[in-house]
Amino acid sequence: MRRAKISIIGAGNVGATTAHWCAAAELGDIVLLDIPEVGDMPKGKALDLMQAGPIMGFDAKITGTSNYWDTADSDVVVITAGIPRKPGMSRDDLLATNAKIVGSVAEQVKKTSPNAIVIVVSNPLDAMVQRTWQVTGFPPYRVMGQAGVLDTARFRTFVAMELGVSVEDVSAMLLGGHGDTMVPLASCSSVSGIPLTQLLPKERIDAIVQRTRDGGAEIVQLLQKGSAYYAPAAATAQMIEAIIKDKKRLLPCAAYCDREYGVGGYYIGVPVILGKDGVEKIIELQLTPEEKAAFEKSVQAVKNLVETMNRLLRG
Numbered sequence: 001m002r003r004a005k006i007s008i009i010g011a012g013n014v015g016a017t018t019a020h021w022c023a024a025a026e027l028g029d030i031v032l033l034d035i036p037e038v039g040d041m042p043k044g045k046a047l048d049l050m051q052a053g054p055i056m057g058f059d060a061k062i063t064g065t066s067n068y069w070d071t072a073d074s075d076v077v078v079i080t081a082g083i084p085r086k087p088g089m090s091r092d093d094l095l096a097t098n099a100k101i102v103g104s105v106a107e108q109v110k111k112t113s114p115n116a117i118v119i120v121v122s123n124p125l126d127a128m129v130q131r132t133w134q135v136t137g138f139p140p141y142r143v144m145g146q147a148g149v150l151d152t153a154r155f156r157t158f159v160a161m162e163l164g165v166s167v168e169d170v171s172a173m174l175l176g177g178h179g180d181t182m183v184p185l186a187s188c189s190s191v192s193g194i195p196l197t198q199l200l201p202k203e204r205i206d207a208i209v210q211r212t213r214d215g216g217a218e219i220v221q222l223l224q225k226g227s228a229y230y231a232p233a234a235a236t237a238q239m240i241e242a243i244i245k246d247k248k249r250l251l252p253c254a255a256y257c258d259r260e261y262g263v264g265g266y267y268i269g270v271p272v273i274l275g276k277d278g279v280e281k282i283i284e285l286q287l288t289p290e291e292k293a294a295f296e297k298s299v300q301a302v303k304n305l306v307e308t309m310n311r312l313l314r315g
């Protein structure tokens with residue numbers, strides 16, 4: 001059986017850690033690519049990671065490069081290229097710099113892996129996915145963004161901490177953009193099937209929702225240098241696994257919504273079924289009036305950011 005080829009553009013914290021989780025799970029062979037300015041760093045990280053194979057018991061060919069032809073004909077391409085935020089910044093402050101970086105990466109991906117499924121991680125996430133889709137011209141179901149798996153993992157962690165239960169038993173769903181307006185759905189969250197609302201009072205759930213919204217900023221503040229990467233990379237690896245193994249996982253991802261939820265042609269976080277073709281289905285939930293209003297606010301924030309990006313790029 002042919003091994004899957006996974007290329008990760010940007011061999012920094014999130015990129016290299018995604019490679020780590022993918023290698024450990026034997027998801028395929030991995031190419032780590034970064035800019036020539038970083039020298040042989042991607043080669044060094046790739047060789048170092050490969051040398052963990054005999055200890056951890058995984059077989060994966062891991063290579064580092066700055067040449068896109070080494071990524072040619074990838075099954076999955078992950079884009080983590082770009083700058084992370086510093087304390088005090090919002091993800092949106094990265095827009096001007098990362099739109100240029102992600103646009104240039106997308107051009108190369110289009111040329112060298114025209115049939116790939118692309119997972120975008122760079123921030124501000126929803127706008128960067130939109131940019132990748134604009135530049136590649138790939139069918140929208142083959143371009144998506146990682147955000148919701150991470151954000152729900154944070155929510156699940158905080159619920160498990162609060163209740164003193166295993167994180168494995170907590171499940172959650174979330175909608176909207178990967179920013180301050182994200183909409184964790186308490187109504188779709190449960191612990192071993194028991195609705196969260198039966199286990200925690202409203203004010204505790206509200207506090208957990210707020211901590212989840214601020215989850216990225218909390219880590220940025222603690223690290224003081226760069227942003228989160230273990231959990232973001234694990235989330236990305238879970239999406240890669242769902243695609244490569246055609247698992248049909250139902251996960252929250254940034255997906256292209258046109259008629260769905262009445263969004264009108266933008267990428268936004270929604271529940272999807274992920275399989276070998278990428279986003280195989282978007283699940284439309286019945287929302288309460290409160291959830292609907294919060295989702296619409298989030299969609300508007302993403303649309304505004306995309307319009308700002310388009311204006312900046314024009315000129």
Ligand SMILES: NC(=O)C1=CN([C@@H]2O[C@H](COP(=O)(O)OP(=O)(O)OC[C@H]3O[C@@H](n4cnc5c(N)ncnc54)[C@H](O)[C@@H]3O)[C@@H](O)[C@H]2O)C=CC1
Nearest residue numbers: 010011012013014034035081082083084121122123146232
């Ligand atoms: N969607 C999400 O849930 C998350 C998104 N992020 C975002 O992911 C991005 C990467 O974060 P980190 O890995 O922590 O940053 P990092 O600074 O550790 O790594 C970024 C890498 O991108 C490389 N790079 C820059 N321009 C490039 C280009 N044109 N082509 C290829 N590589 C290029 C840099 O040389 C660097 O090695 C940031 O924008 C960050 O905000 C981070 C965590 C979670």
Ligand SMILES: O=C([O-])CC(=O)C(=O)O
Nearest residue numbers: 085091123216217227228
């Ligand atoms: O907060 C950041 O800048 C990185 C990110 O998206 C996250 O950790 O959720």
